[in-house]
Amino acid sequence: MTTLNIKRPLPWIVGSATLVMVIIITVWLVPPHFVKTPYLEKKKFFTMNGAYALSLSDKKELFVSDYRSNVKVFNLAGKVQRRFTVPGANIRGIRVKPGSKQIYVADWKTEQIRILSPQGGQFLAFNGITGMVPHGFLFLPNGQYLVSDNANRGVMRFNANNTFDKRFGKVGQKKKPGELNRTRQLAYDSINKHVYVTDRDNNRIQIFDLQGRYIRGLGDTNSNGGHLKHPHGIALDLKNKRVYVSDTFNNRIVVYSLSGRYKSEYKEFKEPRWMAVDQSTGKLYVASHSEDEVGVFEVVWKW
DSSP states (O other), X not given: OEEEEOOXXXXXXXXXXXXXXXXXXXXXXXOTTOSSOOEEEEEEEEOOTTOOEEEEOTTSOEEEEOSSSEEEEXXXXXXXXXXXXXXXXXXXXXXXXXXXXXXXXXXXXXXXXXXXXXXXXXXXXXXXXXXXXXXXXXXXXXSOEEEEETTTTEEXXXXXXXXXXXXXXXXXXXXOTTEESXXXXXXXXXXXXXXXXXXXXXXXXXEEETTSOEEEEEXXXXXTTOOOOSOOEEEXXXXXXXXXXXXXXXTEEEEEETTSOEXXXXXXXXXXXXXXXXXXXXXXXXXXXXXXXXXXXXXXXXX
């Protein structure tokens, strides 16, 4: 386990005339506790060749897939509970349906959504809508679920019976609000009832309400944490009101508040991808995919 001190820039004090401004900026930058310097504890949870997508079930099992067809299931002590292969698949997303034992897999190769049993046996596969290439899932409280669609470059909503309902956002590469271009991981803010979308090729995060109406964006300006570069993963710590973004091609994890304020960043990862937060402990699980260091890491953010 390593402990990393994260330094925060402090404003320069230039004369007494700037004292009020210094106080305002300092209060904005420093967490409300004031006492402790923020740091992260990072430890390797396990190593898996080409770790890419992961999902934490409500049974506290961590499902992790590689870039191809292999899935391992771990408990939160890091021990393998079981493993299975999805024949002929190239897995890009995996999610366990809440309150169920069904496992949803996004298969890039066959362009299908595959629904599996707890042991990995398939009992349903379908194509969603014409040309859809699924990359991730998000289950909503009303039984509907969202699918990030790489080919149609948006987010598609399905009913509980797996029928298509509507589309979130518009296709667009001009980075206008609400335009999406190759989406990846999705997350749900149950406090504000907002959906977070990793808008990968537009290099930002976009936030929508449950009807698909645009709320705001993150990571698309030089201020507030700087520009994101091909973000893949997003996870919300609702207890501590934090938003984690895996800024994949900048090799960092960026931390925001739920209100959208930049808090800090962590640069000890190489190509971080999918993420998950254990809401009871605040621990963050990160799939890091790179040539020389692959695996899932357990991260605890402390103030």
